[in-house]
Amino acid sequence: MIGHPDKSSAPAAGGSAASPVMSCRTEDPPSVVAEIQELCLASPGRPGPAASHSLSCTLRQGDYHVVVGGGSSGKTRLLEILAGLARPEAGAVRLFGRDTSALRGDDWMEMRRRVGLVFDDGCRLFPQMTVIENVALPVCYHLNQSFEEVRSFVDPLLDWMGITHLRDQIPGRIGRGWRPRIGLARALTTKPELLLLDNPLAGLDPDQTSWWLGLLKSLVRGHAWYGGVPVTVLVTASDPAPWNGSECLFTYLHDVNQDPIEPPARQT
């Protein structure tokens, strides 16, 4: 595994040097959201190729990172560590200036409200709840409001995600292509500053893929949902091709059991 941020993103791909992300970088240094130092991505009890390497990188506000790697390269593990769901075997992670190894109990719970995670494969939606209940749960819990009280807050989000027609259905009856959108809506209710997405484009058709790429770009540039403030987005992918042309930074996690994944052709 090699942790090298590959700045194959070209402003010409979808934006220009005058885009909000780029102008933010040149005029006012954006704040550091996450610092990853010598991070080991091996899972305990599952010695894999990722164990022998480490990852170092820095995520700043408005950064758009795509982490590309094979099946056991440690992509999901990286997201779990950043979301506080797993502890690294070695290395250090600082989120919003705080060393995560020093966070305990409720400190982590507070930190997780600033980090949104969209899981892979079904997005781990709560099967006994309807879509609107799934999406509204975090805001109901954290703001101590009933589902009826947050309806006016959640409805625009469902509309933005294009899932209003699914609001009263349970996740088990919804097509797989829609579930990541529900997972994203659920993650966005608390307006996290760092958004982590685990392979969100897996198995999606071209229309859905295009929708996702457009949405993530709008988040990074500063969407009205966030009051125009750019969000830091970290996405994992097994195939970098769909991201080619996005204003993103690529990081490749090489799995020694597989052939290295080639970076996409640079846009001109």
Added chain:
Amino acid sequence: MRSRAAASYAGIASDTRGGSAATRFGRVFLRAMVVARDLGAFFLITLAVVLTKFNVASKVMHPMMRREMTRAGFKLLPMAAFMALGLGFLVIGQSVALLTQVGAQDLTGTIMVTVIIRELGPAVTALLMLSKIGTATVIELGTARALGEVEALEALGIDPVHYLVAPRVCGMALSTFALTVYSILLSLAGGYMFAFLQNVPITPGVYLSQIGNALKWSDFILLAMKTAVFGGIISMTCCYEGLARPLDLGDVSEATTRAVMRSVVLCVVFDGIFLLQTLI
């Protein structure tokens, strides 16, 4: 973090192969101690969460707690009533024949107090709670754990113990108490009905006065403590087995049987402790 010594004990305890009888007994004992320690830790964590976060997200949590109480209490009432009436019939049916032979019908109330209020009422209700609600709890939590819903809650900044365990523990503990009281009252009523049908010469007033004379204040305290402890044991053990360790879907059935066995053993042990307490 678990200490090296504790991890070593756990490793020894989980290994049940070979050795003399004493060695095997030692391993079983050590394993029981490890389970007791883990259950104790889970109990303390849950207690701390219930006490410190009772009003946190109350508009989400309190309706959940009410739903649990409805499920574990109100919806279980018909089954509890059926079992309680049957219990009252059985106890009176067996005892009246014997008491009539020795001319000791005056002891009917005493027998009902001793058998129903002190022992069988709480025990049968606890078994009913375990078989219907406890097993469902392990399956629900175990499945949620296996499907990664617990991690999803954590990722949303929601404490899984607060969201998943606290409502179930509170609901089951309170429902166990309420159901036990209902069961005892219905058993006493069922007992009198049987006596009435068998033409036993006893009026309702005499029956109630016999029960009243046999009851002591300590019986009420003991009943409250017993039901609270039984409800706590069942809810804690079931939540612990479902939630406290990583599970695959295939492990859920084993976790359910383990929760039932451990709940029964713990309830019997604590019942014995209560019995010793009353004898002393």
